Amino acid sequence: MGVTKKIKEDKRFRTSKGLIKENYLDHINLTLGKTLENATSWDKYNALALLVKDQVVEKWLQTQKKYFENPDTKRVYYFSIEFLIGRLLYNNLLNLQIYDDVKKAMQDLNLKLEEIAEIEPDAGLGNGGLGRLAACFLDSIATLGIPGYGYGIRYEYGIFKQIIKDGFQVELPDDWLKNGNPWEIERKDRSVKIKFFGKTESYKDKDGNLRFRWVDTYDILAVPYDTPIIGYGNEVANTLRLWSARPINEFDFDNFQKGNYIKSVESQAIASAISKVLYPNDAFYAGRELRLKQEYFFVSASIQDIIRRFKKQFGNNFDIFPDKNVIQLNDTHPALAIPELMRILVDEEKLSWEKAWKITTKTFAYTNHTVMPEALEKWEVHLLERLLPRHLEILYEINARFLDNANKIFSGNIDKIRNVSIFEEGHVKQVRMANLSIVGSFSINGVSKLHTEILKNSVFKDFYEIWPKKFNNKTNGITQRRWLLQCNPNLSNLINETLGDNWIINLDYLKNLEAYANDKNFLDKFFEVKQHNKKQLSNYIKKELGINVDPESIFDVQVKRLHEYKRQLLNVMHIIYLYQTLKENPNIDIYPRTFIFGAKAAPGYRMAKLIIKLINSVADIVNNDKEINDKIKVVFIPNYNVSLAEIIIPAANVSEQISTAGKEASGTGNMKFALNGALTIGTLDGANIEIKECVGDENIFIFGLTAEQVQKLKESRLYNPYDIYLRNENIRKILDAINNGFFNKENPDLFKDIFQALLFGLNGSQADEYMLLADFDSYKTRHKEIDITYRDKYLWNKKALLNVARVGIFSSDRTIMEYAKDIWNVK
Structure with a gap:
């Protein structure tokens, strides 16, 4: 009892204000070799990050020791090619529950924690929702005490830095590692060899069995960097292991001596290219070989690492491998892990094919993130043949055995058999990674109810006929630790x-806020929080962009990746409609509204970049027109990232979730906005449907066609957007203004492709492929209702509060508990 008490006292002492100051100065002086007086801004941040990491490492070591010493431990491995983790300082301070002590210690040293935290670069190792979801899941896995590991790539350059020049997106490199990364620990001793190219050869083993080996390969090293992932308020610290590519020999001395200086460092350049830069996911057909190398590189390193850890604990008893390990594939990018595990089990561990396949198919689970067939990943066979020849052989064998079984189930129905084959025949033969993921996994899940139903009834209908029990839904979630506790401290307080802090680990506890939905005093405080957040965002916009926005106006926000199906263009069309209405009658009664956008377009996505230009061109006209009396303002905030989301989302009144129904798998931005008291205007798409069910029809603004209606309209071939253009005067005036150069008089033809794409199609696409014109009037009508509703402050605040109170189900803690129970079979 006395020893336990002393340990607890020691732990409190280590995080006391006095010792924090002492440890901080030690890092400034002894680790960095500076005094506080001559320390740079980076030094001050770096020292604080190292101090916080000190608090974590003991938990981290104890956690890993506990996992290893417990033979019943089943480890969860989350494979994702993206982890959009953002900044870690605040997140770690809050999860360690030392934020207040650290803030006070910094104040005693005449330092501001807020200014120090701003120095940290965003770890932008993802393009959008997929990578941010992975980061939320790691937080929840650690908070729930699940033995979990994230595996991915340590990109030297993250998602590009976006600047806006003359209204156009310009991409600059995101050198987030230029000053180092204090949160990570390099583990050179855990480096593994990754093979590429070469050939396969057969041989007989000592028992006369036919075996294969992969020879004459070009090899590189995968070097792991570990970042601790801290659970909230517990003793758990899990691991995010990111792999960096290095040459086996960094310097070729023979070539150097011969005077061939370029050749002497060539291997270094070839290897480092693999982990050099995050792949911009929309320009999918550029840089194909590099992308394939990236995918194989990280899964091969990770599978080798998992097997090493397993053998250290359990030897060669591979029969229990699926009982001790489960690998979740976050979309198809890690799908090569399936043939890689087979290769190692069959070629290196000498298991029979049948035994290896049984182990493999009990180990992998697959999360699908898209319903759009054109977005389902495929790889050309000739590329695999050159780069990964042994894996191609394994894929052929997997497919042959699978199709034998499928042929029996489908009674020789050639169309169904062709549909489920891992290989797609055509002008260029390809490997379908989604099909591989389904065949090689024991579980396939969608990420919202609608999405999963579309997978079962349409996209993977024939697979569902073979394996109905494999398919399940796991609606996405967000971690409330970052998306409320951290980003909205005033609302959290x-x-x-009012309720206590149980909601931080049990978001359903927010249901108790419903008792205050008619409490005017509470609603006034709730409103004051929103106004405070809006003033903060207004100040940021003024400081960074020089635009004055009124915090009393409605903040109408659409921040997400720029893609045509997400329909930022529909939002712009409505803004143009309001502007044209005001120009005709400047005295018309429109409640002042500030439209805020944040979005990056993939560098090769021309239409998306053109829409960004249109948003900025409309902003230039609208914001500088004195005749409309500042009734509407348009703001495009450049370089949207996690840290900006933490400022923007708490300030939003209206959340734009307006994708074409049936296109968005889930969405998680919709959840973040609702949790922070914004009302959604959205289609019946993705998780919007489930948000509507939770918050109530009266507390959300739903518009537009359903997924079924969209599908029927497309199949009927009766949809003619040009007819709508001719009949609908509002739409005609909007599109004519875009087409005739009103928003870009210097280059009046600039936006003609937008006009062409909507009315007639462009480069082989369908006219108005994403149904903007079909949904415009419904969208406009719902916006009018928002205008009317917002004028009643009491009613609006009540609706906003009920959104906060009723979205507890969208915690990633709930999602992970469902994965743990239904898929992973871990406690």
Whole structure:
């Protein structure tokens, strides 16, 4: 009892304000070799990050020791080619529950924690929702105490830095590692060899069995960098292991001596290219070989690492491998892990094919993130043949055995058999990675109810006929630790004062806020929090962009990746409609509205970049027109990332979730906005449907066609957007203004392709492929209702509060508990 008490006292002492100051100065002086007076801004941040990491490492070592010493431990491995983790300082301070002590210690040293935190670069190792979801899941896995590991790539350059020049997106490199990364630990001793190219050869083993080996390969090293992932308020610290590519020999001395200086460092350049830069996911057909190398590189390194860890604990008893390990594939990018595990089990561990396949198919689970057939990943056979010849042989064998079984189930129905084959025949033969993921996994899940139903009934209908029990739904979630506790401290404090802090680990606890939905005093405080957040965002916009926006106006926000199906263009069309309405009658009664956009377009996605230019061109006209009396303002905030989301989302009144129904798998931005008290205007798409079910029809603004209606309209071939253009005067005036150069008089033809794409199609696409014109009037009508509703402050605040109170189900903690129970079979 006395020893336990002393340990607890020691732990409190280590995080006391006095010792924090002492440890901080030690890092400034002894680690960095500076004094506080001559320390740079980076030094001050770096020292604080190292101090916080000190608090974590003991938990981290104890956690890993506990996992290893417990033979019943089943480890969860989350494979994702993206982890959009953002900044870690605040997140770690809050999860360690030392934020207040550290803030006070910094104040005693005449330092501001807020200014120090701003120095940290965003770890932008993802393009959008997929990577941010992975980061939320790691937080929840650690908070729930599940033995979990994230595996991915340590990109030297993350998602590009976006600047806006003359209204156009310009991409600059995101050198997030230029000053180092204090949160990570390099593990050179855990480096593994990755093979490429070469050939396969057969041989007989000592028992006379036919075996294969992969020879004459070009090899590189995968070097792991570990970042601890801290659970909230517990003793758990899990691991995010990111792999960096290095040459086996960094310097070729023979070539150097011969005077061939370029050749002497060539291998270094070839290897480092693999982990050099995050792949921009929409320009999918550029740089194919590099992307394939990236995918194989990280899964091969990770599978080798998992097997090493397993053998250290359990030897060669591979019969229990699926009982001790489960690998979740975050979309198809890690699908090569399936043939890689087969290769190692069959070629290196000498298991029979049948035994290896049984182990493999009990180990992998697959999460699908798209319903759009054109977005389902495929790889050309000739590329695999050159780069990964042994894996191609394994894929052929997997497919042959699978199709034998499928042929029996489908009674020789050639169309169904062709549909489920891992290989797609055609002008260029390809490997379908989604089909591989389904065949090689024991579980396939969608990420919202609608999405999963579309997978079962349409996209993977024939697979569902073979394996109905494999398919399940796991609606996405977000971690409330970052998306409320961290990003909205004033609302968090109001909730804590009212309900206590149980919601931080049990978001359903927010249901208790419903009792205050008619409490005018509470609603006034709730409104004050929103106004405070809006003023903060207004100040940021003024400081960074020089635009004055009114915090009293409605903040109408659409921040997400720029893609045509997400329909930022529909939002712009409505803004143009409002502007044209005001120009005709400047005295018309429109409640002042500030439209805020944040979005990056993939560098090769021309139409998306053109829409960004249109948003900025409309902003230039609208914001500088004195005749409309500042009734509407348009703001495009450049370089949208996690840190900007933490400023923007708490300030939003209206959340734009307006994708074409049936196109968005889930969405998680919709959840973040609702949790922070914004009302959604959205289609019946992705998780919007489930948000509507939770918050109530009266507390969300739903518009537009359903997924079924969209599908029927497309199949009927009766949809003619040009007819709508001719009949609908509002739409005609909007599109004519875009087409005739009103928003870009210097280059009046600039936006003609937008006009062409909507009315007639462009480069082989369908006219108005994403149904903007079909949904415009419904969208406009719902926006009018928003205008009317917002004028009643009491009613609006009540609706906003009920959104906060009723979206507890969208915590990633709930999602992970469902994965743990239904898929992973871990406690």
